[in-house]
Amino acid sequence: MKALLLRDLRLAVRAGGGFGLALAFFLIVTMLVPFAVGSDSQTLARIAPGTLWLGALLACLLSLERLFALDYEDGSLDILATAPIPLEGAVIAKAAAHWLTTGLPLTLAAPVLGVLLHLPGPGYGVLMLGLALGTPALSMIGAFGAALTVGLKRGGLLLSLIVLPLYVPTLIFGADAASRAAMGQGASTPLLLLGAVTLGCLALLPFAAAAALRVNLR
Template sequence: MSVFLALIRRDVTLALRIGGGGLLGATFFLIVVLLMPLGVGPDPAGLARIAPGVLWAAALLACLLSLDRLLQADHEDGSLDQLALAPLPLEAAVLAKATAHWLTTATPLIAVAPALALTLNLPAPAYGALIAGLVIGTPALSLIGAVGAALTVGVRRGGLLLSVLVLPLYVPTLIFGARAADQAAHGLPAGPSLLFLGAVTLLALAISPFAAAAAIRVNLR
């Protein structure tokens, strides 16, 4: 457990030191959401109608922005080979790296989401469902992204290939996350959508570390 936590701490420290994931993702999230009223017009009713989908799509793309460095830097400096040989199971190492990615990328988005939702005139009843959905659903984005990063590790300029691989797998999280906020905005119970969102995250938690570890082992041969 101490090695697992140390790996998380190392990745978080590196991400903060180089000014990566969190700041870049939050800035991208901010720009996309603030540009939306300029593109679709300032009509409050229209903005409120599209707000859940816009916020979730922007959060998804912001998380995707830093995925190509999740394993690539470790591959380039040889750390990935050391992780594969370390006493810590490779599956646990992948889970630690996905956790660090979530902490540095998704948590800043969750923190600024309420302020940005205000600019899109999101109805007040939907705020709780939006934040709950982001907390429940964004771990799946990092876990699924870890599989894509493992499949493309070592591929030169594999960012586009990574996006093609993981975006279809992000669709259930996008649908249930946006639907939960939309249902809450219309006074409907958001619980069922949040439960489905949680099921997607749990499924990703059960499968992704093993799939990513297998892909890494193949790429390191």
């Protein structure tokens, strides 16, 4: 699993579809919002948590289509399916590589972009904590969606249609936690729910994704 993780990290960096593309998209979304809603600082501060979470969520979608597609095209996925490690382990390794090249950089960049949206000071720590808790779920859900659509031509649109509804609980709890913190309220409840969603995804979806891969490889 470690070798597979390192391999996917190297491929993501070489292909240019990792953290650079996701961060650029995240930055563009954040910069466009003031043009759409105006430059009033109070308005931007009110919508900042939801905007940052939505930008991070959409940025995570960018590289999902290639999560298993390249391995499927060159036959590596067939080798992984018959390798000594369980296919569920391969799914976890690929989701972890996606998070390290996408979710983690977005988490670290969010406070910097929050300055552009006048995010209140108390919201920064909870925003980062929420993204750290929630982005692994986004990567794992994305891996499940990529496993369902692997081998399909132009499966990117179908992948988005499958994944986006599953992202809704993570988006709701993450944005709510940051919003509550920004207003000086307690954010422990949405953070606990966000962590529960992530743990549930990590516990169940590797098996679902592996089953989907086995069906698509038959």
